[in-house]
Amino acid sequence: MTHELALFLVLLKDSALALGGLGSLPLIRQDLVATGIATDAQVVQALAIGRLSTGPNGLWIVSLGYQIGGWSGAAIAVLATSLPPLVMVPATAAGRRFLLTPAFAGIVRGATLATAGLLASTGTSLIAQGGVTTAWWQLAIGAVAIALTYQGRIHPGVVVVGGALIGMLLGR
Amino acid sequence: MRELVRAWIAIGTQSVGGGTSTLLLIRRYIVERHGWLSHREFTEAWALSQLSPGIHLVALAGMIGQRIAGWRGVIASVAGMMVPAAFVTAAMTAAYGLIANEPLARAALSGMAPATGGMTLALALIMARDARRHGPAVIVDALVVIIAFAILTFASGSSVLVIAVAALLGAFALRRERPESGRAEE
Numbered sequence: 001m002t003h004e005l006a007l008f009l010v011l012l013k014d015s016a017l018a019l020g021g022l023g024s025l026p027l028i029r030q031d032l033v034a035t036g037i038a039t040d041a042q043v044v045q046a047l048a049i050g051r052l053s054t055g056p057n058g059l060w061i062v063s064l065g066y067q068i069g070g071w072s073g074a075a076i077a078v079l080a081t082s083l084p085p086l087v088m089v090p091a092t093a094a095g096r097r098f099l100l101t102p103a104f105a106g107i108v109r110g111a112t113l114a115t116a117g118l119l120a121s122t123g124t125s126l127i128a129q130g131g132v133t134t135a136w137w138q139l140a141i142g143a144v145a146i147a148l149t150y151q152g153r154i155h156p157g158v159v160v161v162g163g164a165l166i167g168m169l170l171g172r
Numbered sequence: 173m174r175e176l177v178r179a180w181i182a183i184g185t186q187s188v189g190g191g192t193s194t195l196l197l198i199r200r201y202i203v204e205r206h207g208w209l210s211h212r213e214f215t216e217a218w219a220l221s222q223l224s225p226g227i228h229l230v231a232l233a234g235m236i237g238q239r240i241a242g243w244r245g246v247i248a249s250v251a252g253m254m255v256p257a258a259f260v261t262a263a264m265t266a267a268y269g270l271i272a273n274e275p276l277a278r279a280a281l282s283g284m285a286p287a288t289g290g291m292t293l294a295l296a297l298i299m300a301r302d303a304r305r306h307g308p309a310v311i312v313d314a315l316v317v318i319i320a321f322a323i324l325t326f327a328s329g330s331s332v333l334v335i336a337v338a339a340l341l342g343a344f345a346l347r348r349e350r351p352e353s354g355r356a357e358e
Contacts, residue, residue: 015226017332021190022295024226026324026331034328041281045272047288049264050190055257057190058227066262067269074262082250085231088224089238089246099223102347108223110342112303113313114335117320119296124325126289138286145290150297157188159287167283168276 004076007037007069011061011080019108019115021058021081022047026118028061032068040129042067048164051156137170173241173248179206180233180252185260194229198236208240230254305346313346 010031011024018024025047032038042064050060058081065077091099098104127142128134141163148154179201187194195218203214217235224231230250237249271277296317304313316338323329 013332017335018226019224019228020299021227021229022292023299025292027335030328030331040285044281044285044288045265045268047292048284049261049268051288051291052188053257053261053264054186054188055184055190055253055261056194056227056229058230059190059254059258059261062258062261063265066265071262074258074265078254078258081227082230082254084226085221085224085228086234086246086250088221088231089234092220092235093238096220099220103343104223106342106344106347107339108342109303109305109313109346110316110338110340111335112299113316113342113346114320114338116296116300116303117317117322118324118331118334119292119299120317121321121324123289123291123293123296126292127286129285129289134286138282141283142286142290142293145287146294146297149291149294152192155188155193156191156291159291160284163283163285163287164280165283167280171279171282172275 004069004072007065007073008076008080011065011077012083015058015061015081016084016087019112021050021056021060022119023115024058024061026115026122028064029122032064038064038068040126044126048160051160057156135170137166141166173244175206176208176237176240176245177248177252180237180249181256184253184255184257190229195232198229198232202236209236213239305348309346309348316341316346 011028014024014027014031018027029043033040033043046060046063046067049063050057053059053063061081062074062077065073067073069076127139145159145163148159149156183194183197183201187197199214202208203211209217217232217239221228221232221235230253233249233253234246237245237247239245241248268277300313300317304310320334320338323334324331
């Protein structure tokens with residue numbers, strides 16, 4: 001199997017099994033970082049650029065695709081992330097009633113709650129990436145980012161740029 | 173059709189940071205400016221898009237495109253929103269790649285990592301808050317979140333398996349909302 005096809009299949013699977021643009025983060029990290037195809041630094045860059053760039057924030061996967069495979073990696077990522085959500089087009093036409101049943105609501109609730117737990121774990125490990133050497137100011141950035149994002153009043157790009165500026169001041 | 177593509181390109185390239193800013197632009201172009209969908213149709217499409225796998229806004233673009241111009245509308249809408257925005261994203265990544273190994277960029281990354289980590293944690297809290305049920309059922313819902321967290325943190329278990337088992341469990345055990353809570357099913 002070519003690298004391109006393998007990357008496409010991984011991103012397609014992870015997008016198809018996740019809810020939301022960032023929901024696939026724990027899955028992609030497990031498939032690409034744990035296997036040495038990408039690094040956590042690349043994931044962080046992708047997440048930051050995804051927040052600063054235009055379009056849906058799920059485009060962080062395109063940034064990661066570019067870092068792994070250049071322009072063809074980016075194109076693969078666009079295709080792999082665009083296909084799974086489109087299942088909703090025939091699904092809403094044919095099975096709208098099923099989508100509104102309590103059983104389906106339960107499926108979505110279960111997947112969403114599990115994704116929340118997985119994202120919490122991923123977020124924690126991104127904050128404490130340095131392990132025991134994680135600096136106090138990095139923990140403070142993490143705490144402030146949680147509060148500001150949860151409140152939702154400040155643009156996510158501001159949080160990313162703020163973190164970068166503090167890093168430039170204190171992380172050298 | 174040309175107008176439809178133009179509207180989606182504008183949505184994809186003018187919204188920064190995704191999420192709400194993209195959603196607001198979709199509403200402005202599709203409902204308010206062009207009147208392709210009514211407010212009610214848009215709200216329903218948005219609610220259904222929240223059930224989709226992957227990027228919800230792609231599902232929303234696809235459903236809106238389908239209503240306006242069939243399958244050609246789906247392709248025009250999704251490609252219009254995604255391709256130019258993806259080009260911008262890849263170009264930004266390429267530009268950042270030129271300076272990524274500079275000491276200052278490395279220092280910036282040491283601040284961006286906890287910032288993106290914190291944002292990810294906040295998103296987890298928001299997802300859990302919005303999906304949880306009210307009343308005693310909230311304990312079961314919280315347990316699902318905590319167990320998923322623990323499996324990935326302490327056992328490095330398979331994320332896919334965790335989601336699949338939770339979805340299956342959800343079909344049977346997480347479906348009921350307390351009737352007296354009056355909260356609409358999501």
